[in-house]
Amino acid sequence: MGLCLKKMNKNTTYYIQRAWAFFKKNNPNYIIFFIFLGIASFFWLLNALGKTYTITIPYTFEYRNIPKNFTPAESSQHKVYTHVTGSGYVLLRYYAFDRFFVIPIDAGEFISDTTKPVHPVHINTLQKLQSRVSQSLLINTVDPTEITGKISIISQKKVPVFANTLLECRNNFEFITSHTIVPDSIELKGAKIILDTIKRIYTELYERSDIHSSFSTTLNLIPIPGLRLEKSNVRFSTEVDEKLFKIIELPLDISLVPERKQDRISESRVIISYSVFASEYTKSIDTTIKAIADYKPKLFRQTKIPIRVHNIPSTITILSVEPAEISYLTID
Numbered sequence: 001m002g003l004c005l006k007k008m009n010k011n012t013t014y015y016i017q018r019a020w021a022f023f024k025k026n027n028p029n030y031i032i033f034f035i036f037l038g039i040a041s042f043f044w045l046l047n048a049l050g051k052t053y054t055i056t057i058p059y060t061f062e063y064r065n066i067p068k069n070f071t072p073a074e075s076s077q078h079k080v081y082t083h084v085t086g087s088g089y090v091l092l093r094y095y096a097f098d099r100f101f102v103i104p105i106d107a108g109e110f111i112s113d114t115t116k117p118v119h120p121v122h123i124n125t126l127q128k129l130q131s132r133v134s135q136s137l138l139i140n141t142v143d144p145t146e147i148t149g150k151i152s153i154i155s156q157k158k159v160p161v162f163a164n165t166l167l168e169c170r171n172n173f174e175f176i177t178s179h180t181i182v183p184d185s186i187e188l189k190g191a192k193i194i195l196d197t198i199k200r201i202y203t204e205l206y207e208r209s210d211i212h213s214s215f216s217t218t219l220n221l222i223p224i225p226g227l228r229l230e231k232s233n234v235r236f237s238t239e240v241d242e243k244l245f246k247i248i249e250l251p252l253d254i255s256l257v258p259e260r261k262q263d264r265i266s267e268s269r270v271i272i273s274y275s276v277f278a279s280e281y282t283k284s285i286d287t288t289i290k291a292i293a294d295y296k297p298k299l300f301r302q303t304k305i306p307i308r309v310h311n312i313p314s315t316i317t318i319l320s321v322e323p324a325e326i327s328y329l330t331i332d
Contacts, residue, residue, distance in 0.1 A: 052085060052086065052087055054083065054084070054085045054140070055083075055084060056081055056082065056083050056084075057081075057082045057084055057101060058079055058080070058081050058082075058101065059079070059080045059081075059082055059101045059102070059103055059129065060077050060078070060079060060080075060101060060102045060103065061077065061078040061079075061080055061103050061105055061123065061125065061128070061147060062076060062077045062078075062102055062103070062104055062105060063076045063077075063104075063105050063107050063151075064104040064105060064106055064107065065106050065107050065108050066107040066151065067107070067111060067114055069114075069153055069154050070107070070111065070114070070119075070151050070152065070153055070154065071151070071152065071154050071190060071191050071226070072121075072149060072150075072151055072152075072191070072226070073118075073149055073150040073151065073152045073191040073193050073194055073226050074149045074150075074225060074226060075225065075226075078147050080103075080125045080129070080142060080143070080144065080147075081142070081143045082129055082133070082139060082141075082142050083139070083140040083141040083142070083143075084133070084137045084138060084139055084140060085137070085138040085140060086137040086138060103128055103129070103132055105123060105128075107151060110122075110151055111151060117152060117153040117192055117193075118150050118151070118152050118153070118192075118193050119150065119151045119152075120148075120149075120150055121147070121148060121149040121150060121151055122146065122147075122148050123146060123147040123148075124145070124146055125142050125144060125145055125146055125147060126139070126142045126145055129142060150191075150193055152191035152192050152193040152194070153191075153192050154189065154190060154191065154192065155189070155190070155191075155192035155195050155196075156187060156188060156189035156190075156195070157187070157188060157195060158185050158186065158187050158188070159185060159186065159188055159198055159199065159200050159201050160184060160185045160200045160201075161181050161183070161184055161185060161186060161200070161201055161202075161203065161221070161234050162200045162201070162202050162203070163179060163181050163203050163206070163219060163234075163236050164202050164203050164204065164205045164206065165179070165203075165205070165206045165207070165208075165236070166205065166206070166207045166208075167206075167207075167208050167209075167211060167238070168208070168209040168210070168211065169210075169211045169212065169240060170210050170211060170212040172242055172243050172245075173211065173212050173240055173241065173242050173243065174240070174241070174243050174277075175238055175239065175240055176214075176239040176240065176241050176277060176279075177238075177239055179236065179237070179238045180236070180237040180238065181234050181235070181236055182234060182235040182237070183231070183234060184234075186201065186221070186229060186230045186231050186234075187229075187230035188201065188224070188227050188228070188229060188230070189227065189228045189230075190224075190226050190227035190228050191226045191227070194224065194225075194226045194227055195227060198224065198227070201221055201222070201224070201229070202221070202222050203219035203220065203221055203222065203233075203234065203236070204219060204220045204221075204222055206219055206236070211240050212240065212242075213240055214237075214238065214239040214240050214241075215237070215238065215240075216235060216236065216237040216238075217235075217236055217237075218233050218234070218235060218236070219233060219234055219235075219236045220232060220233045221233060221234065241277040241278055241279050241280075242277070242278040243275050243276075243277060243278075244275065244276050244277070244278055244281055245273065245274075245275050245319070246273065246274055246275075246276065246281075246286070247271060247272070247273045248271070248272050248274075248286050248289065249269055249270070249271050249272075250269065250270050250271075250272060250289060250290070250291045251268065251269055251270075251291070252265075252267055252268055252269055252270050252291050252292075252293055252307070252326070253290055253291060253292045253293065254293045254295075255292075256292065256293060256294065256295040257293055257295040257305070258295075258297070265293065265305070265326060266326055266327040267323060267326040267327075270291040270307055270321060270322065270323070271321075271322045272289065272291065272309060272318065272320070272321050272322075273318075273319045273320045274289075274316045274317060274318050274319055275316065275317045275319060276315055276316040276317070277315065280315040280316075281315075285313050285315070285316060288311045288312075288313055289309060289310075289311055289312060289313075290309070290310040290311050291307055291308075291309055291310075291321070292307065292308045292309075292310050293305045293307060293308075293326060294306045294307065294308040303327065304325045304326070304327060305325060305326050306324065306325045307321055307323065307324060307325060307326065309321060
């Protein structure tokens, strides 16, 4: 250990001697230059600090000693911008020794009875600053001049999640079912005065176009000041499929029309168009659909018979029936 220290001292002495030899050999005026530069800088600093300056100092007003089951309805911190005038000496000392420009606000000043759920807050920022800021500084303006708010008891409840989306499918593609959000509701905790106004929570806007396949993605929830969210995001899923459009021609079932009057029917076939998702289409779908002449024997002198489509599979949507009704001769 002693050998190492001795070696370090020897190296330090060597470098100092080398530096001194350099200045002495090249130009002694270097030393004089740096001495006068230091003296000039010192006097410049003294002159600069002696001048008067006007600056803006940001102060943070922060609640302290908040009871266990209470919380500020807004933020626990408030920024206050103070326009002050003072000498450079005072400002330098202020910046060097003021503790982060934080002004503590005792919440006990506003909470006299903890059985009450809400307590109003009113702070005169100019008055608080005058008691804190050095008298050597002149306060010109304060923004804001007062802070108002509420300190509320803490509560919690579960609210539904609403997915804020703008989605467009490609032509001939559609959403099969309703969108899925997991979880579809989340727990919120925070100031009761805010929580009572919340009916649902929203996700950030999600936009997508030309959708032609099912997908799943994560959506971030929009935070609410004064409340803590159980989760910061949810899982959004949706199913998309191609829409097929089909046209079929069916024989018209006239079994409801009395046999002696069937020869008065003007049509024998019906053309039906329908839509169905590609994943649900099978050729057997067409064979189940029936077109029936919906004859009503109690209607006097019936001239038109409507056509009723029967046995429609739940997976298809009827778009049109041609003809929708048929002519019926009423000659007796």
